[in-house]
Amino acid sequence: MTGRARLLAAALLALPALAVGAGVSIRASLDREEVALDELVTLEVRVESAEAPTLSLPTQGFDFDVVSRSSSRSTSINMGGGGGMKVQQTFAFQFGLRPRRLGDLAIPAIEVAAGEARGETPPLSVKVVAAGSATSRPARPGQTAPPAFGFPLGPGAGATPNGNSSRAWHGWERDLQLTVEVDKTEVFLGEQVTASVWVLSPVGVAETGNFKPPAYDGFWTEQLEVPRELSQQLRKRDGLQLRAYLLQRIALFPTRSGPLELGSHAIDLLVRVSSDDPFYPFGDVQRVSRRSQPVSITVKPLPAGAPARFDAVNVGSATLAASLSSKRAALGEPLTLRLVAEGEGNVKAWSLPVFPSLPGVRAFTPTSSDQLKPRGLRFAGSRTVETVLVPEAPGPLMIPALTWTLFDPKTGAYRELKTGELRVEVAGAPPRPAGGAAPVLNTLFPGLRPIRPAGPLTRDGEPGAGWPLWALLIVPVALFLLLVSVDRFKERHLADGGARRVRVAGKVARRRLATASRLLGGPDAAPFFAEVERALIGYCGDKLGRPAAGLTRDELALALTEAGAHPPALRALAAALDACDAGRFGGQLARQELLEVAGRAMATLEEAHWQLRGGGA
C-alpha cells in the first residue's frame, strides 16, 4: 500500500465519527435595514446540518413578494488541534423580497426542517420607505439572527463556516436581475411598444433555461429578436458594472385601451461566482431563478374624428400602391389587381380597402400575403392583397382610386392614403374554341395546364393483392424446378443407357455371333468374318463404355486389363481375333471352327470381373 493510499484509508475511517459530531444551526440575515417600496431586500438563511434542510416561508403576516430565490451548499473540513477533523455542510438560501407596503415590516419566523431536527429563524424586521428614497443603509449588526437549535457554532461564530463571511455573500444575488425594458409606457391603441427582456448580472451567466414569458394579455405580439446565443453587453447602473444579456425583444400592439400590465417573466440561470478562497480559486457555478417586475402600460384610445371607413387595426405609418397585371386584356381574360401597403405597424392586422363592385367587371375573393421585414426595433413589412378581375364588357375599364385611412401614432393624426386611377383596354370577344364550344373563362388559375383526352381507361385494382404477385412469386420457381427435374431425368436416362449397354453386352455379342452362324453357308466369307469381329470388338466396347474399334490389339488388351479382364480371357480374345484375321485373309481356318473359338472367347471374357462404367459385369 502506498503512502497516499494509507492516508486515504485513514481519512475514510475517520469520517463516520466526524459526521456524528457535526452540529446543526440556523442563521438568518437581511442585507439592509431600510428599503424603498420599489427596491428589493435580500433575506439569507444559512443552515448548518448533515442533511439537506427544507424551508417553509410564512404565509400569514408576510408582506413581501418573493421575486427571486437561490440556494447553494458548501462543505468545509477543519483540522482540530486534538488530531480530529470536523466536517460541516452549510446550506445557504437567498430570497429576493419586494415589500408590499410602507412602514416597519416584520418577517415572521421561517420553519426549517433538517432530517429529524426542526427549528425556526427568529423574526426579523425591515423599514420600508416610499419609492425613490435612497436606501443604501446596510443591515445593522444586530439584524443577523443568532444560531438556533441551541448548538453553538464554536470558534468563529458570526462568520460563515468557511471562516470567510464575504465568500458566500458578495451581494451579486441582489444585483442579479431579470428586467423588462419598454420604449414607451403610454401609447395609442394599436401602437407598437418594444419590450426587451434582459438579464443584468454582476457575475457571468453560463446558461439560461425555463424562460417563462407572461401571457401578454391585451397585446398582439410579434418577435423582433431572439438571440441564438447569450451575448453580453456591459452596462453601468448606480456605479456598478453589470453584464447585460438580451433574452428577447418583442413588439407589442395593444388591442384594448386602458391600463395594461405586462406580467412577470421568469427564468432559471446558472451563474459563475468567483471565489476568494485561496485554496479554491476556480469559482463556483450556482443555480438561481429570477422573476421580473411587472410593467404598467397605459393605452390611450384613438382620438376622435376618425373617418367613417376607418378600421381601428390600421395603425402605423405606411404607403399604399396599386397596380394591374396588364394594361390590355381580352374580354373574359383575367387580370390581377395588386394592392400593396408597406410600412411600420402591425402589418399582419392591417385591413386594406376592398375592390368596389363595378359594372362590366367581375371581381373574385381577394387573397392576401404578408412580407415581414422588421426595421431595427420597429415591426415593419408589407401586406399585399390580390384581386382577380374579369372584364365582362369590351372597351376601356377604369379602376377607381382606392382610399385607405391609417392612424399615425407619431403625428397623432389620421392619414388618408389614395392610389391612382388605373385604366385597362378591354378588347372584343375572345376567340371561340374549335368545334363551336362556348368560350371558356379562365377565371381561376390562369396558368393551369389544359385538360387532355382521358386516354385508355382501366379499372383500378391492387396489383399486389391479387393473383399476379403470387403468380410472379411462384411461376419462376416452379419453372426452375421443372427444368432442373427434366435435366436430371435426362442425365439419369443417359447414365442408365451406358449401364444397360454394359449389362446386355454379352447378349448383343451372342446375337451377332448367331447372325454370323447364319452366314456360314454364304458364298462370300467376308460378311461372316466381319460379323464375328463386330461381335467381339462390340462386346469389348460395350464393356469398356467407349468405342473399341479404333484400338490396336495392345491398347485393347491394356484397356481390358485395367477394366478387370483376366489374362486367360485376354488370350482367348486375342486368339479369336487372330483366327478371324487368318480366316478373312488366309482362309486356313474353317468358318465353323472360328465360330467355336469366338464362342469360347466370349464365354471366357464373360467370366471376367469387370470394373467398368455402370458397375455391371
Place this chain on the structure above:
Amino acid sequence: MTGLLLLWLAAAAPAPPADPGQRAEQAGTLYLAGDYDGAARGWRSLVDEGWESVGLHLDLGNALLRLGFRGRAIASYQRALALDPGDADVQANLEQARAQNVDRLVGEAQPPLHERALARTTERAALALFGLAWSAFWLLLWLRRRSSRGARRWLGPAALLAALLAVAGGALLAGKAADRRTPTAVVIAPASPVREGPSRTLKPAFELHEGTTVRVLEAQGDVARVRLLNGLEGWVASADLEVI
C-alpha cells in the same frame, strides 16, 4: 360546403352513355364550354365506378380547381401522380394548386431516399421490377447449372444482381402495401381543427387548412389520427379529409 358538394356529387347524371371513353369525352366538351360543374360530375362518376387514367384524374382536378374545390383538386392530381409520377402537366397543376396553401409546415424534413424512390415509383412499376428480376434470377440459376465453367463466372454475379433487384422491387412493393395501410389524404375543409385526442370536447391544438397533405394513421368513428410531413400528429374530423 363539403355537405353541399357531397349532395352535388351524389346527384345522378342523366342517362350517361355506357362507354367510359365516350363519357370522358363528353365531360371534356362540357369543360371546354365552361360547364365545370357538368364536367366534374361526369369525370367524378367514372372515378367512382373505378375507372382511372392519368388524364382522367388531371381533367377532374382541373375542373375541381376551377370550381374552387382546391383540396379535392389536389387529391385528384395526387391520384394522377400515383399512376405516373413523372407527368409534367400534373406536377405543374399540382404546384399551382398548392401555391395557395395556407399551412406552411415548419421543420419539414427532406424524406429519406427510400421514401423518395417510393413516391416516384408506381405500384405497377414496382411489380414489374420485382417480377422481371425474380424471373431473371431463377433463369440465371438454371443457366448456370447447365453451363460450362467459363460461363459460370459471369452467370453467378448476374444472378446476384438479379436477386438484389428482386429485393429492391420487393421492398418497393412492401412500401406500397404500407402506404395502403396509412394512406395519404388531403384536407378539403377550409379549416379543420386538430385535437390531441379523438374527443371533440378537447380544445384544438392547431388548425389545418385546405390543401394540406397528411398521412392517416388510424380512424376511430368519424375522426382520424393524422401525421403531417413534419411529424406533428393530431386528430381531425374524417369528413374534412379526402383519402387518395
